[in-house]
Amino acid sequence: MSLVDALYDRLPEPIGSYLKRRRHNRLNAPKPQTLGEHIIATVKTVVWAVTVVTIVNGLALASFVVPTGSMESTVMAGDFLFVNKFKYGPSTPQIIPFINQPLPYFKLPALWKPAQGDIIVFVFPGNRYEVKPQNFEYYLKRCVAVAGDMLFIKAGKIYVNGVEYPLPKHGQFYSWDAEVRKQVYESDRASTFPAGRGYTRDDYGPIRIPKQGDIIDLTEQNFAEWAVFIGREGHEVDQYNRRIDGVSASTYTVERNYVFGMGDNRDNSLDSRFWGFIPEDDVVGTPMVVYWSWEPDDAQSGKRLSFLQRLKSIRWGRLGTIIN
Numbered sequence: 001m002s003l004v005d006a007l008y009d010r011l012p013e014p015i016g017s018y019l020k021r022r023r024h025n026r027l028n029a030p031k032p033q034t035l036g037e038h039i040i041a042t043v044k045t046v047v048w049a050v051t052v053v054t055i056v057n058g059l060a061l062a063s064f065v066v067p068t069g070s071m072e073s074t075v076m077a078g079d080f081l082f083v084n085k086f087k088y089g090p091s092t093p094q095i096i097p098f099i100n101q102p103l104p105y106f107k108l109p110a111l112w113k114p115a116q117g118d119i120i121v122f123v124f125p126g127n128r129y130e131v132k133p134q135n136f137e138y139y140l141k142r143c144v145a146v147a148g149d150m151l152f153i154k155a156g157k158i159y160v161n162g163v164e165y166p167l168p169k170h171g172q173f174y175s176w177d178a179e180v181r182k183q184v185y186e187s188d189r190a191s192t193f194p195a196g197r198g199y200t201r202d203d204y205g206p207i208r209i210p211k212q213g214d215i216i217d218l219t220e221q222n223f224a225e226w227a228v229f230i231g232r233e234g235h236e237v238d239q240y241n242r243r244i245d246g247v248s249a250s251t252y253t254v255e256r257n258y259v260f261g262m263g264d265n266r267d268n269s270l271d272s273r274f275w276g277f278i279p280e281d282d283v284v285g286t287p288m289v290v291y292w293s294w295e296p297d298d299a300q301s302g303k304r305l306s307f308l309q310r311l312k313s314i315r316w317g318r319l320g321t322i323i324n
Contacts, residue, residue, distance in 0.1 A: 061083065061085060062083045062285060063080060063081070063291075064121055064140065064285075064287065066078065066079040066080075066140060069265055070263030070264075070270065071119070071263050071269070073172065074142075074168060074170040074171070074264045075287065076293060076315070076318065077295075077296055077297070078293055078296040078315075080290065081287040081288070081289065081291070082288050083284075083285040083286065083288065084285050084286050086111070087110070087111055087112055088110045088112065088113070088114060088120075088283050088284065088285060088286070089107050089108050089111070091105045091106060091107040102136035114143045114146060116143060116145060116160065117142070117143065117144075119140065119141070119142050119143075119286055119287055119323060120261060120283045120285075121138050121139070121283070122141075122282050122284060123136070123137075123282040124136075124137040124139045125232060125275065125282065127274075127275050128191065128274060130228070130275075131228060131231035132232075138284070139261075140287065141262055141269070141272070142168065142263070142264055143259045143261055144165055144262050145165075145259065145260040146209060146257075146260075147210065147211035147212070147257035147258055148208070148209065148211040148214075149208070150162075150208050150209075151204070151205050151206065151207055151260055152204070152207075153203060153204035153205055154202075156202040156266065168264050170264055172265055173266050173267050174267040174268070176267070184201070185200040185202070185203075188200040191274060192273055193272070193274055193275055193276040194225035194226065194229070194276070195224065195225060195228075196224060196225050197225065201266070201273055210256075210257075211257055212254055212255060212256055214254040215254075216251060216252045216254065218249055218252055219250075220242070224239050226252065227239040232276075232279075233254075234255075256279050256281060257279075257280040257281075258277035258279055259277070259280055259283065260272045260278070261278050287323040288322070289320060289321065289322055290319060290320065290321040290323065291319065291320075292314075292319065293315040293318040293321075294310045294313045294314045294315060295309075295313035295315070296310065
């Protein structure tokens, strides 16, 4: 008996018997002879490989490429990470690998909930005015507050429920002079979330992270601030007439739990300060280790490096780095 068959014997019935039978049939199948048979065999192999990758990618483990420097120097743009998808609840496949086509998916109950300090990979909820994002994308940020927390940022320092949350080990700010930072703040007031509050990246809130069951009082002054949030929960919102699903509304009951994500590179991160809360259900995993790393872009021009240039820029020292 082979080692593989012995392993199959330890699996519950009828799974073990099915896998043993399938392996036996595959090993004893006649080899393709004609061109047509070779083509059919190749197609079957490709379909089987894509199916296995899709299932594993949904249930347990996935690969994620860091696209931007918003989390530097905790993780770097061009890092390839293995992501643990089991921790926050495995799901049926969310995308078709290789072509990045989103799929309807069902998420199983989570073993753990996202906690303050966790680095999380999640489905991007969309830009500030978008109820649905234009493209299905995964983002990576650090969870700094969870559902029910009161968040307040003052002069760049984060306070959660009145307690300062310190800058992570590799966190950083830009060394802007006072005039540049003032100009940045003025730009922030027109682009932070929610619209109309006039927050900046360094002076934000206080704001409560929505929790399932929270009742939000809606007024003429704040209805527009909550319109996108309510729309993201699946409702039709008419902010000009203050209607939800065609009915006049003076309150709204939150239907999901949310978290607040920020980049460790605080001045170079588009995050929850700019596009809003992250649904807890859309957190898909946490990165574990860097298995590959190179420079994706030229540091001076910002242009994409060629494949050979990227090979020359491999960051050998980052391979095997544990992410926390």
